[in-house]
Amino acid sequence: MKIKRRKFLKIAASFPALGFIRGPKISNQSEGNDEEARKLIEIIKFKYGEKLSEDQLKMVAEDIEANVRRKNILLSYKLSNWEEPDFKFQVKSGD
Numbered sequence: 223m224k225i226k227r228r229k230f231l232k233i234a235a236s237f238p239a240l241g242f243i244r245g246p247k248i249s250n251q252s253e254g255n256d257e258e259a260r261k262l263i264e265i266i267k268f269k270y271g272e273k274l275s276e277d278q279l280k281m282v283a284e285d286i287e288a289n290v291r292r293k294n295i296l297l298s299y300k301l302s303n304w305e306e307p308d309f310k311f312q313v314k315s316g317d
Contacts, residue, residue: 255294259287 263283266274274282 255287255290259283259290262286262290 263279263286266282266286267279271279
C-alpha cells in the first residue's frame with residue numbers, strides 16, 4: 223500500500239491528539255509504569271551515576287518515564303485483525 227505524502231502528514235499530525243484521547247485509560251496502570259521506570263533509572267544511576275550530574279540524571283529520569291508512558295499507550299491501542307502483521311520475524315541460527 224502506497225501512501226501519499228499529504229495523507230501521511232495528516233495522519234502524523236493526529237498522533238499527539240491520540241495521547242490526549244487515550245491518556246486517562248493508561249493512568250490506571252501508573253503503579254506498574256512507576257515501578258518499571260524506577261528500575262530503569264536505578265540501572266542508569268548504577269552504570270553512569272558518577273559521570274552524570276544531578277540535573278542530567280533528572281533529565282534522563284524524565285525521558286525514561288515519558289518513554290515508558292508512550293510504550294504503554296502504544297501497547298494499549300488494539301489493532302484490528304487486518305492491521306496486525308502477517309508473520310512474526312525470527313532470526314534463525316546459521317545451521
